[in-house]
Amino acid sequence: MKVRGFEIAKGYEKKVAHMPQRATPGSGGYDIWPLEDKALMPGEEYAFFTGVKAYMQEDEILLINIRSSYGIKYGLELCNEQGWIDSDYYGNSDNDGIIIVKVRNSGIKPFLIEKSKPFAQGMFVKYLKADNDKPRKEFRTGGVGSTDTKFDKTG
Numbered sequence: 001m002k003v004r005g006f007e008i009a010k011g012y013e014k015k016v017a018h019m020p021q022r023a024t025p026g027s028g029g030y031d032i033w034p035l036e037d038k039a040l041m042p043g044e045e046y047a048f049f050t051g052v053k054a055y056m057q058e059d060e061i062l063l064i065n066i067r068s069s070y071g072i073k074y075g076l077e078l079c080n081e082q083g084w085i086d087s088d089y090y091g092n093s094d095n096d097g098i099i100i101v102k103v104r105n106s107g108i109k110p111f112l113i114e115k116s117k118p119f120a121q122g123m124f125v126k127y128l129k130a131d132n133d134k135p136r137k138e139f140r141t142g143g144v145g146s147t148d149t150k151f152d153k154t155g
Contacts, residue, residue, distance in 0.1 A: 004056040004124050006030070009098040012051035017115065020052060020122060029065070029121030032099065039112045040105035045079055048113065053097035054122065055090045059129070062122045064101060070119060075107025078120075085122070 006020045012035070020030035034048040054062045064083030070076040079102040090097040101120045105111050113119050 002055055004054070004060065006052045006054050009051055009053045010096040012049075012098070016051035018118070020054075023118075029123045031067070031118030032064070032101065032120040032122055033118050034101070034113055034115050037112065037114050039110050040076075040103065041110050042105055042108055045102060045104045046113075047100050047102040048119070050099045050101065050120075052099055053090055054085050054099065054124075056087050056124055057126075058087050060124055060126050061086055062099075062124055064099065064120055064122050066101075066103065066120055067118060070111075074109070074111050075105065076111060076119075077104050077106055078102065079104050083120075 008016050008019075015035055018031075018033040020032050022028075022030055032050055032052070035051050036048070038046055038048070040046055056062060062085035064078070064085065066076050066078050083099075083101060085097075085099060099122070103113065103119070
């Protein structure tokens with residue numbers, strides 16, 4: 001039985017050179033690599049596809065952050081400040097659950113994101129549910145942003 005981990009997303013089988021991996025035994029996050037090289041000018045944003053998806057238990061999420069050294073030294077940041085990959089995002093009908101990391105260069109110099117170097121990290125985290133928890137939707141029907149669309153239970 002699979003508990004949590006990473007797989008190559010459909011359509012990316014020959015494009016992924018690095019699967020997410022911890023750098024050291026004490027690392028909490030799994031380093032994540034982009035599929036392409038891209039120079040980001042100051043103020044520029046870009047969505048990097050990783051070619052991988054994550055599976056986990058129902059009461060877990062995968063938190064995505066930019067590598068701390070990239071933020072501290074160069075001013076790179078995630079456009080959504082922190083990415084959340086829900087357990088039901090895995091294998092969705094829109095994009096198979098591929099992890100997409102949108103980055104902004106808020107620094108003062110151009111910065112090169114390289115496919116040979118990890119640029120983000122993911123950490124699996126358990127979460128708790130409130131008493132009388134009632135999700136707005138019965139199940140996920142798509143990929144990025146799909147839970148913002150028509151509510152199944154409340155109209």
